Each structure stands twice: as C-alpha cells, then as structure tokens.
Amino acid sequence: MYGPGDLRAFDRLARLYDVAMPPARRAPVEAGLRVADRPVDLLLDVAGGPGRASAGLAVPQRVVVDAAPGMAKRARARGRDVVLGDAGRLPVADGAVDAVLVTDALHHLPDRTAAVTAARDAIRPGGVLVVREFDPSTLRGRALVAAEHAIGFDSRFEGPDALADRMARAGLEPTVVGRGFGYTVAGKREVQ
Numbered sequence: 242m243y244g245p246g247d248l249r250a251f252d253r254l255a256r257l258y259d260v261a262m263p264p265a266r267r268a269p270v271e272a273g274l275r276v277a278d279r280p281v282d283l284l285l286d287v288a289g290g291p292g293r294a295s296a297g298l299a300v301p302q303r304v305v306v307d308a309a310p311g312m313a314k315r316a317r318a319r320g321r322d323v324v325l326g327d328a329g330r331l332p333v334a335d336g337a338v339d340a341v342l343v344t345d346a347l348h349h350l351p352d353r354t355a356a357v358t359a360a361r362d363a364i365r366p367g368g369v370l371v372v373r374e375f376d377p378s379t380l381r382g383r384a385l386v387a388a389e390h391a392i393g394f395d396s397r398f399e400g401p402d403a404l405a406d407r408m409a410r411a412g413l414e415p416t417v418v419g420r421g422f423g424y425t426v427a428g429k430r431e432v433q
C-alpha cells in the first residue's frame with residue numbers, strides 16, 4: 242500500500258503521469274461550473290497534479306494545488322500557477338475563490354470530508370465545487386477499483402449519490418451533473 246493520498250507514488254510517478262495521461266475532458270467540467278451563480282474568475286484545481294483538468298478552461302485565473310512536489314514541478318513546467326498544499330487544508334482564505342475543481346483525485350484523498358469542507362470554505366457564496374470521479378458500481382468502475390487496489394493504491398471510491406450526500410452534509414447544494422463510469426457532481430455554496 243502507498244498510504245495516505247497515495248502521495249509517494251504520485252510524487253515518484255509525476256513525470257510518467259504527465260506524459261502518459263490524455264487531456265482531460267472539458268465539457269463535463271464546464272457543465273459543473275455552469276451550476277455556479279456567479280462568474281468563475283478564479284478557480285483552484287485541487288489535487289490537480291500537472292494541471293491537466295483545468296488547462297483548457299476559459300477561466301481567467303486557474304491555480305493548481307497539489308501535495309506532491311513532483312506534480313507541482315510538472316505543473317510549473319507547464320507554466321501553471323501552483324501552490325504546494327493539502328486538499329484538506331487549502332492554503333487560501335475563506336471565500337477567496339469562485340470555484341474548486343477536483344478531478345480523478347477525491348478517491349485518493351485520505352480525508353474526503355476534510356477536502357469537501359475545505360473547498361466549501363474556500364468558495365465564495367454562489368461559487369461551486371466541481372468533482373469528477375469514477376462510479377464503482379459500473380462495470381468499468383469495478384475494473385478500475387480492482388486495478389488500483391492491485392497496484393497498491395489506497396483509493397476509496399463512491400458513487401454520485403453518495404458524493405452528493407457528502408456535499409449536502411458539508412452545507413453545499415449538490416447537483417449530479419452527469420452519471421456513468423466517469424461522473425460529475427457540482428456543489429454550490431448558497432448565497433446567504
């Protein structure tokens with residue numbers, strides 16, 4: 242097992258990950274961002290690795306946050322703004338950003354509740370947390386769970402409804418934007 246956040250593995254494999262992974266799909270992320278009730282001018286790509294998921298978004302300011310120095314280095318080499326930091330304790334003030342994006346990463350985080358809570362605090366009212374994940378109840382999802390565990394990842398997957406519940410418990414208003422093997426849930430921080 243690699244342990245919390247599978248960080249050691251991601252730190253070591255950052256270069257390979259950056260080279261091997263295909264570009265992330267933009268459309269589902271954009272659909273999630275449209276749930277926001279405010280313009281999205283500043284977005285944090287949390288556990289963002291090399292910044293693949295936020296790279297092509299039409300958002301004026303996008304900052305990658307990742308806890309693995311190797312990943313942060315790759316993102317920097319791609320010209321991205323990067324902060325080394327933990328998803329459970331985001332290095333920003335409360336209400337500092339319009340959106341937080343977490344793609345293909347929540348299942349690796351040691352404390353998903355802390356990550357959702359930290360994202361909620363970072364987002365301004367009307368802003369949104371967009372999470373892209375994999376549904377372990379689908380055929381491909383079951384194969385992915387088996388494959389990640391076989392290579393020693395400490396990953397824990399949940400489906401879209403469980404994630405929507407997790408967001409609601411954190412005080413976000415959840416919308417399941419898309420279902421399937423890869424799914425998207427957006428949680429809006431309500432305007433007070």
Ligand SMILES: C[S@@+](CC[C@H](N)C(=O)[O-])C[C@H]1O[C@@H](n2cnc3c(N)ncnc32)[C@H](O)[C@@H]1O
Pocket residue numbers: 245246247248251252262265287288289290291292293294306307308309312326327328329343344345346349350351
């Ligand atoms: C599968 S990669 C996904 C990267 C990126 N979001 C993407 O879609 O390509 C998971 C990322 O989570 C990061 N990570 C793991 N634990 C973390 C933590 N506690 N805080 C921030 N990042 C973390 C890893 O370093 C890695 O970059």
